[in-house]
Amino acid sequence: MSAAPEAAGRAYGGESAADRDDRRRRQLLDAGLRVFGSTGYRAATVRGLCREAKIADRHFYQYFDKTEDLLLAVYAECIAHLTDSVSGAITEVETGSEIRAVAEQLLEPFFRVVEDPHLARVVWMEVLGVSPRVEQTYLTVMQQFGTLLLGYLRTFAGDVPSGPDLDVDLLATAAIGGISHTAMTWYQSGYVAERRIVVATIATMLANIVAPLTNTEFEGRES
Template sequence: MGSMQGQRSYGGVSGDERAARRRRQLLDAGLSIFGSRGYRTATVREVCREAKVADRYFYDEFHGMEELLIAVYTECLDRLEAAVADTLGSSDALSEKVRPGLESFLTVVADDPRLARVVWFEVLGVSPIVEQTYLGRMARFGELLVGASLHPLALPRALEPWVSSALIGGISHVVMTWVAAGLAAPRDDVLDALEIFLDSVAARISPEDT
C-alpha cells in the first residue's frame, strides 16, 4: 500500500521511513485505544488523532480497523512469546524452565494491562478472520509451552495438539480471571497456581507412557 508520492524524500527522511514511522504510530495508538477503551467503539479518526497521523494515511497501512486489530494483537503475542522463549533458552533442564518462563509471561501481562486486554478480551467474537488468527496464535503459544514443560519423548504425537490446547486454555483462563480482577491477586500466587498446573500435567505424562 502507498503511492509514488510517498516514496519522495523530505528533510532527509525517505518515503519508506516516513511510512514506517506512521505505521508504528498507528500500531501504538491502536494498542492504547483497544487496550483501554476497547476495539468495538474505536474509529479510524480516533486512532489517527491518537497517532497524530492524517486520516488519509491510515488506509496506506491498513484496509480497516479489523486489520489494525490483528496487527496489534500479533505484536502483543510476539512480545509474550519472545519473553517466554528468551527465558526458556537459558536452561536445558525442564525443571529449571517452567517457573522462570511463567514468571516472564506474567511480568509482561502485569507490566502492560493494555496488552492483556487486547490478547484475552478484545479479539474475542469480532469476526471469523480475527478468530482464526486468535486460534492460530494460541496454538503456536501452546506448542511453545508444551516444548518447555514436558519431556520431549513423553507425549504421543497424536495428543500433542490437544495437550497444547489444554495448557494454553487453562493458562489463558487463569490470566483472564487475574486481569478481570484488576491484577489484585499477588503475582506469586498466580505463578504458584500455574506452576502446580503445569507440574501436574508433566507428572501425569512420562516417557514410559509412549
C-alpha cells in the first residue's frame, strides 16, 4: 500500500489498532459493493467510496492502492458468497439422487444469492472491460466455478469421459457460460422470472449435458 498503517498498537475508545483496521477495511468493502453495485465502478471515486464508508479519504490508501484493487476485493467476496452457497448445499444432497434433482439443490441457493442486485451487477457487469488484470481474474474465476460445479455433479452422476471429441474443461466452460448468461439476463430483467423456474430450467440443461455422457461411459464399461 502507498501509506503505512497508523500507530500500530494504539487504541482509541477501547478499539485496538488491529480492530480499527479491520473495521475500516470492512466498511470500504461494504461501501464498494453498494457503490459498484448501484452507480457502477466507472462512476466511483475514492472520495465517494470513503464518504459511503464513513471514513476519511486518507484511510483508503492504507488498504488499497486504487479503486481497481477494491473492485477485485469486492468481486472476490461476491464469488466466495456464491461458491459457499453451492458448497454448503452439496452436503445436503442425498446419495442416489437423480442428477437433475442434484442440480436443482445446488442451483437454488446459488440463484438466491444472485437475487442480491448489488452482487449480481458487480459479478456480471462491473468487472467486464476494466483492465486486462480484471478480465483475466473474471475468466479464471468463471472457469474454476464451472469446474467446481461439474465436479459436484460428477460425484453423483459418475465421471464424464474425456476423449478426442470431448474436452471436460471446455464442457465446464460451456456449462458456466450458460449459467452466467442466465444470471446476467435474469438480473437485467429485474428478476421477472420466478427463481424456481430459473433453477428448474438450468437444472434441466445441466442434467441433459452430464447424464447422457456419464451413462454412455457406464454402458461402455459394462459391455
